[in-house]
Amino acid sequence: xxxxxxxxxxxxxxxxxxxxxxxxxxxxxxxxxxxxxxxxxxxxxxxxxxxxxxxxxxxxxxxxxxxxxxxxxxxxxxxxxxxxxxxxxxxxxxxxxxxxxxxxxxxxxxxxxxxxxxxxxxxxxxxxxxxxxxxxxxxxxxxxxxxxxxxxxxxxxxxxxxxxxxxxxxxxxxxxx
Amino acid sequence: xxxxxxxxxxxxxxxxxxxxxxxxxxxxxxxxxxxxxxxxxxxxxxxxxxxxxxxxxxxxxxxxxxxxxxxxxxxxxxxxxxxxxxxxxxxxxxxxxxxxxxxxxxxxxxxxxxxxxxxxxxxxxxxxxxxxxxxxxxxxxxxxxxxxxxxxxxxxxxxxxxxxxxxxxxxxxxxxxxxxxxxxxxxxxxxxxxxxxxxxxxxxxxxxxxxxxxxxxxxxxxxxxxxxxxxxxxxxxxxxxxxxxxxxxxxxxxxxxxxxxxxxxxxxxxxxxxxxxxxxxxxxxxxxxxxxxxxxxxxxxxxxxxxxxxxxxxxxxxxxxxxxxxxxxxxxxxxxxxxxxxx
Numbered sequence: 001x002x003x004x005x006x007x008x009x010x011x012x013x014x015x016x017x018x019x020x021x022x023x024x025x026x027x028x029x030x031x032x033x034x035x036x037x038x039x040x041x042x043x044x045x046x047x048x049x050x051x052x053x054x055x056x057x058x059x060x061x062x063x064x065x066x067x068x069x070x071x072x073x074x075x076x077x078x079x080x081x082x083x084x085x086x087x088x089x090x091x092x093x094x095x096x097x098x099x100x101x102x103x104x105x106x107x108x109x110x111x112x113x114x115x116x117x118x119x120x121x122x123x124x125x126x127x128x129x130x131x132x133x134x135x136x137x138x139x140x141x142x143x144x145x146x147x148x149x150x151x152x153x154x155x156x157x158x159x160x161x162x163x164x165x166x167x168x169x170x171x172x173x174x175x176x177x
Numbered sequence: 178x179x180x181x182x183x184x185x186x187x188x189x190x191x192x193x194x195x196x197x198x199x200x201x202x203x204x205x206x207x208x209x210x211x212x213x214x215x216x217x218x219x220x221x222x223x224x225x226x227x228x229x230x231x232x233x234x235x236x237x238x239x240x241x242x243x244x245x246x247x248x249x250x251x252x253x254x255x256x257x258x259x260x261x262x263x264x265x266x267x268x269x270x271x272x273x274x275x276x277x278x279x280x281x282x283x284x285x286x287x288x289x290x291x292x293x294x295x296x297x298x299x300x301x302x303x304x305x306x307x308x309x310x311x312x313x314x315x316x317x318x319x320x321x322x323x324x325x326x327x328x329x330x331x332x333x334x335x336x337x338x339x340x341x342x343x344x345x346x347x348x349x350x351x352x353x354x355x356x357x358x359x360x361x362x363x364x365x366x367x368x369x370x371x372x373x374x375x376x377x378x379x380x381x382x383x384x385x386x387x388x389x390x391x392x393x394x395x396x397x398x399x400x401x402x403x404x405x406x407x408x409x410x411x412x413x414x415x416x417x418x419x420x421x422x423x424x425x426x427x428x429x430x431x432x433x434x435x436x437x438x439x440x441x442x443x444x445x446x447x448x449x450x451x452x453x454x455x456x457x458x459x460x461x462x463x464x465x466x467x468x469x470x471x472x473x474x475x476x477x478x479x480x481x482x483x484x485x486x487x488x489x490x491x492x493x494x495x496x497x498x499x500x501x502x503x504x505x506x507x508x509x510x511x512x513x514x515x516x517x518x519x520x
Contacts, residue, residue, distance in 0.1 A: 081215040093297070095219040097212050097332030097340045100347075110344050111337065116379070117399025120338030122349035125331060129319035129402070137403050144401055 003029035005036065005044060015060055017047065033061060038112070043154070054116040058109075078102040121148060139168050179259055180494050182248065186268060186288030187485035191478040193308030198469045199417035201356040201389065201481050204305040205406075207318050208298040208341045208350040209325065210332040216342040217279075217295040225279035228299050235328035242324055245290065247283040258493050265490035269293055290317075297342050298350075300325065307481060309413055311353055311406045318351075319402065337398060348398030353406055355413045360388040360466050361423040361435070362416075371416055378408055382416075386455070388462045389484075392416070428470060439467040443520040446512050451505035457487045457512060464516070475519045483515055 003011045004027050011027035026045045028036075036044060038057045047053060077084050081095030085106050088094055100107070111118045121144045123129045142165045149158040190202055210216060211231060214224050236242045252260060252274065260274040269282055273296045283292040293301040302321055304314040325331065332340040338348040346352065362368050368390070375382040379395045392413055394405045427435055442460035446452065452460070465480045467473035487508055493499060496507065513520070 080213065081219045083219065092344070093218055093342045094216065094340075094344070095342075096215040097210060097334075100334055100337065100340050107344060111347070111398060114345055115348065115396040115398035117396070118337065119399055120334075120336060120348045121399060121404075122338055122351070122401045123319065123322075124335075125326065125333040125339075128323050129316075141401055141403050 001027050003027060003032055005029070005032040013060060015041075015045070015057070017045065017053075040152075055113060058112045058116075076102065119148065121145075135168055135172050139165055139172075142168070179250070179255055182284070182286070183259070183262060183266075183494055185286060186266060186284075187482045188287040189289035189305050190307040190481045190485060192287075192289065193306040193310040193313075196309035196414065196417055197307065197477055199357055199359070199420050200309045200413060201358055201484065202305055202307050203310045203314060203355045204303065204353070205311065205314050205318050206352045206354075207302045207322060208339070208346045208352075209300040209302070209322060210340055210342070211299050212330045212332040214299070216298060218297070218342060220295075222279060225295050228295055229279065229281055231329055232294055232300065232325075235325055238328050239324050242321070245285065245321070247285055247290070247292065250282045250284060252277040252280040252282065258490075258498060262488075262490045262494050265488045266485060270296065272297065292321075298346070307478060309355060309410060311355065311410055315351075315353070315402060315406050346397050348396075349400070349402050349405065351397055351402050351405055352393060353409050354391055354393035355409055356385065357390045357392060357413060357416060357420075358388060358462065358465060359390055359416070359420050360462050361427055362420050363388045364434075364438075365423055365427070367419070367423065371419070375412075378412055380409065380412060387458045389458070424466070424470065435463075435466065435470075436472065438463045439472055442467075443473075443516075446509070446516060447520045449509050451502065452509040452512060453505055454487065454508070457508055458484070460512075461487070464519070473519055475516070479515070483512070486511065486515070 001011045001014075003009050006029060009029035009031060012030050013026075013028050013033055015026045015028075017024050024045045024047060026041060028041065028044075033041060038054050038061065041057055042053055078095055078099045079102065080098035083095035083099055085103055088099070088103065094100065094103075094107075108118055142161050146158055146161045146165065149155075149161055193203070211228060214220060214228060217225060217228075220228070236247075260277060263269045263282070264271045264274045268284070268288060268291055270293075273280065273293055279295050281294040283294070284290070289305050291303045293303070302318055304318050306314050334340060339350040341347050341350055359368065362371070368384075372382045375392070376395075379400075381391070381393050381395055383391055385391045392409055394409060397405075400408075442463040445456070446460055446464075461480060461483055464473060464475070465477070468475050468477050468480050493504075496503070499507075
């Protein structure tokens with residue numbers, strides 16, 4: 001079967017999912033799966049991004065050999081605390097903040113498995129968390145979502161989020177008058 | 178000194194009005210580390226000492242942190258019983274007391290704020306309040322983080338946020354939780370549906386004991402602090418409405434089922450000489466429902482305080498390392514005293 005995305009290469013990953021009683025299928029080749037990533041694949045299937053689906057798809061990608069989890073492991077030690085990745089796997093704890101740089105690639109599958117994401121969207125370092133009103137909080141949250149949408153080139157979503165932000169800001173202005 | 182302090186610790190649960198009929202308490206835990214120094218488990222004695230020194234300096238420099246008026250305890254300087262009491266009362270975690278060396282806790286007088294130093298992470302900030310109060314305590318917790326960040330080089334990476342020893346806390350470093358009281362959903366066997374649907378929202382819902390359930394977030398990465406709190410609050414309200422509906426129905430259709438449980442709880446507390454911890458929880462659960470449904474005349478926050486006070490270890494502060502039977506006797510006496518006029 002040909003890959004639904006590039007329509008050139010042979011599909012190696014086959015996903016069938018029932019969402020709200022509707023059958024959705026995706027047959028995709030390794031290259032396209034790599035390119036799209038988990039979120040892109042969900043979009044391709046027209047499935048709303050849901051953390052559990054992200055995890056599930058990620059597992060499919062591991063099984064399909066698109067994402068390698070073990071073969072990329074390094075034997076090296078963290079230069080600050082001396083931890084090896086083997087030691088991390090034993091007790092699940094990293095040794096210091098530098099480990100996150102040393103084992104950057106190795107921990108990615110673990111992060112995706114636990115959180116369904118590898119992207120921080122919360123408060124940034126140096127940015128003050130101010131006690132905001134519920135509307136201000138919602139605007140702030142949407143602005144972060146907008147950033148992520150733009151970064152992931154989901155422009156339709158970005159436009160929708162931008163309109164929502166505008167609407168909330170306009171309403172807030174009106175009620176302040 | 179510590180005994181007096183510990184006696185006041187359960188007071189935190191009195192604050193907080195929102196959704197009190199269905200929630201006992203809310204809490205958050207925020208983990209932070211200082212960059213370039215190994216996490217406590219891999220740090221040397223000197224490095225852990227440095228962490229304590231750096232945090233102490235931050236408190237000296239920051240007027241805001243000092244205004245929190247926290248009481249510092251070196252874990253090594255208190256007795257084993259006192260350490261266990263703090264853990265049993267969920268003031269600090271059980272893992273935290275395992276090895277008391279180079280560990281400090283900073284504690285507010287009513288027990289609502291605890292900062293643990295050199296636990297799994299360099300800094301763990303824990304805030305608690307009665308009822309559904311996540312938003313309020315998140316604001317306070319983040320304010321403390323902002324302040325620490327002004328004076329300390331906090332470990333952070335642009336992509337994955339705040340760095341923690343366990344990958345389970347990385348990102349926001351925020352774990353939020355709510356303790357719900359769901360006696361009627363439990364009585365009618367409707368809890369399973371709820372616990373099963375929780376993972377859909379990346380939440381954990383599980384029984385803590387008897388009819389008390391804990392709802393908490395699984396993910397700390399890929400969602401913002403506001404989003405974590407918002408999801409837990411909305412699910413709490415949803416489950417709470419289900420519980421309220423069941424309570425209303427059962428009181429209309431077969432109130433005797435519930436009244437029987439409440440009266441039995443009263444009777445056993447009144448006439449028992451010994452009450453085990455599990456029994457106490459079960460009886461308090463019915464007493465609490467009686468208070469919510471205006472069957473019993475007792476303020477809810479008083480019942481909630483008892484949920485903490487009946488922790489067996491708590492009584493050891495006063496009476497030393499006593500046997501289980503003695504604790505059960507003391508517990509029976511304590512319940513009778515506190516529920517005087519109600520039972």
